[in-house]
Amino acid sequence: MRTVHADRISLEPQTAAHADEMFVVLSDPAIYEHENEPPSSVEWLRTRFTKLESRLSADGREQWLNWVIRLPGSELIGYVQATVLADHRAQIAYEMKSSHWGQGLGYAATSAMIVELIEHYQVVHLSAVLKQSNSRSRRLLERLGFALASPEAWIAEQIEPDEILMIKDVAG
DSSP, X not given: OOOEEETTEEEEEXXXXXXXXXXXXXXXXXXXXXXXXXXXXXXXXXXXXXXXXXXXXXXXXXXXXXXXXXXXXXXXXXXXXXXXETTSEEEEEEEEXXXXXXXXXHHHHHHHHHHHHHHHHOOOEEXXXXXXXXXXXXXXXXXXXXXXXXXXXXXXXXXXTTEEEEXXXXXX
């Protein structure tokens, strides 16, 4: 993995050294309006980040690519991540501190990650799963060119009733 520079942000490969600063970011309760919960402690987060530094699943079939989002003033504001599968598909996710929502930074970070996935990991198909109630995330994905997947894809991916699956094909 490498650092990716984009408009107004940089994406740094996530490491355990980011845990203290990311704990503060991920403690923002607004992030969890739709799902999940904040990390229980800095130690828990550091252990999680250490595991993810392998960049591979235990069976070696998936690449785990995680970047923290850094502003030019050196503040971390969130992360973007992708699970890259052997068939050149990637499942993406992202989280960002609510004080930075609505400024185009999520778009910049996710867009930069997608370009990196296409150019350096040969990804041709992207997907994201989100809660149906998360209209902010859905708008971001639509702006990035994602569309709702077919009902058959929802079944194949075992999407929960309160979730939606959005996809983007980038082969061309």
